[in-house]
Amino acid sequence: MIYSGIDTLRPNLFKEAFPYSEIPKVKFNNIQLPMDIPENIWITDTTFRDGQQSMSSMTVEQMVRIYDYLHELDNGSGIIRQTEFFLYSDKDRKAVEECIKRGYEFPQITSWIRANKEDFKLVKEMGIKETGILMSCSDYHIFHKLNMTRREAMQTYLSIAEAALENEITPRCHFEDITRADFFGFVAPLAKNLMGLSDKYKIPVKIRACDTLGVGIPHVGVELPRSVPALIHGLRYYCDVPSSSIEWHGHNDFNSVVVNSTTSWLFGGSSVNSTLFGIGERTGNCPLEAMVFEYAQIKGTTKNMNLKIISDIADYFERELNYIVPARTPFVGSEFNVTRAGIHADGMLKNKEIYNSFDTEKILGRPPIVAVNSYSGLAGIAAWINGYFKLSDIKKIDKNDQRILPIKKWMDEEYANGRTSNIGNDELKELVFKFIPNILGKEETKAI
Structure with a gap:
């Protein structure tokens, strides 16, 4: 069945929650949702993609060394499951090639592309088995950035996802700005259609729920689209997306990136996307090292991870990338336990x-x-x-x-x-x- 969603001539910008001339509002509905922690949860990394955009460009050698560090930190546990790269420059592609040569099981190498078939050719050429595909979900993006209708956006996104599946590549669909999107009018129909394609091709289709502006709210009893519990619960129970196919990607604009990421685990998502030390545009992404400690507290173990590598990575960033880790940064700052x-x-x-x-x-x-x-x-x-x-x-x-x-x-x-x-x-x-x-x-x- 094809779910077409609710097409509209005017964008729904949720101005009651996002008046723009004022600080965003939290709208309550007092609906209590059950926690549903998946048996298996893990962390993914976007240091080389989203993170690197916020700092000086890394060399091939630096990217490969950091990839080695991520592997040493994971230490065969599979907790740091994947890391993603751009494929647009010769340097990025060379870095991917060198990392692939390492032959590591974890973290697995994935890529990111825009929702067009020309970009998809790069993935095929590199022999990568999973790629992220940008699928902007809010009417802010659909109407004002893409200049499309919801129906046109839906058709474009499904077309590129199907192209990936036809080539036996797992599409990871980045639902950009999901925390300002019409869940039942666009997000849910898109997710249902993607699950239909997954059933058709017998290949998993992943959904990365992107809190692009960091406006997600972690506690229950909050209205969509800002409610992290309701978003994850909705993907699970209204759209039949398995936990293993749900990934949260947050930003820290409102100081909630760690708690929102943890909340996504608590309410049914298996994966949290992060960067080393939270690097990223504006206030940054979710710090990978923070989620290692969140994982440890929830699961009571870090398996065989080598957490001492975290300090080595911080030293490397400061020494080789001229990145200053703020002194009071938890777990990695020079004064975190002073x-x-x-x-x-x-x-x-x-x-x-x-x-x-x-x-x-x-x-x-x-x-x-x-x-x-x-x-x-x-x-x-x-x-x-x-x-x-x-x-x-x-x-x-x-x-x-x-x-x-x-x-x-x-x-x-x-x-x-x-x-x-x-x-x-x-x-x-x-x-x-x-x-x-x-x-x-x-x-x-x-x-x-």
Whole structure:
């Protein structure tokens, strides 16, 4: 059966929710939808496609190295299942060829094209088995960008999807701007038609639900089209799209990209699309590393992933791509587990678990650190020494150790004389060697 949708002469722009002259509105209907977490959920990556558009262009060598890192991070778990590339330039195609040569199972290599058959030729030439196809869904795009009617857009999208299926290529249909689209008037009919094509060709057809402007709302009881639970539930139960064929792609315009992505898992979608460190246009995409931790919390495991690679990737981005990871970025920023408050330092000195929610040293290779400043006190100095020198339980010192008093006196004089900055690691190290010369053995001192 062909579902034609609701054609209209005038676009439905949902102005009651998006008045434009005002901040968008949340419209409530209080409909409570059931959570339905799929047995298998996973993460996909768009660092080389959506992410790369927001920063300096990567070289072939850089893309291949980052692809290697993604493979090392996944470590055969299949949690980071796919990564997608552009195919438009010689450089992009060369990068894809080099990555394909690696022969990795994960992440699988996919591509992205516009909804035209000329672009589709590139996919065939590269021998890629899955491609994303842009299918803008909102009337903002259909009427004002594509200058089409809904019927014309539907026919165009179905034609390119069928061309992919005829060539035994899995189409991943990017429902752009789904959070401002008429769900029952266009999104659902399009999804139903695509599922019909999937049944016809016996090949999966995937749907990537794209929250293009980050206006999705994660909680239940909110009207379409902004409701993430209702969108995912609707694709599952009104359109018969299997969980394995639903992928969420969000942006962070309203600070909700992580919670929206997690919500898509909770209400039936298997896949969440992301980029390393959330790179992407405007406020960025969903951070891949954040979804690794969301996965771990939901499933209670990261299987055999190697999470220490996350820090290596951050170092590579800063060193090779001149990308600065904001210092307070969760899990990857240089100060994400740095304690400054004196009372917190005192707690860390007694037991790291008081102010560290998990063993960051074991899992990420990032031990908790205490930054020393005018507020740190004796506890902060002791905690810094124990952490920096990685002292064993037998050698650890506490805030009552008389040997740290001269260090505290020196610090107090510095701040009394007008200093406002933290005491640097090099300064502290020299002070420790001066006042506690036997803090380490000879070989350990050489290593430091």
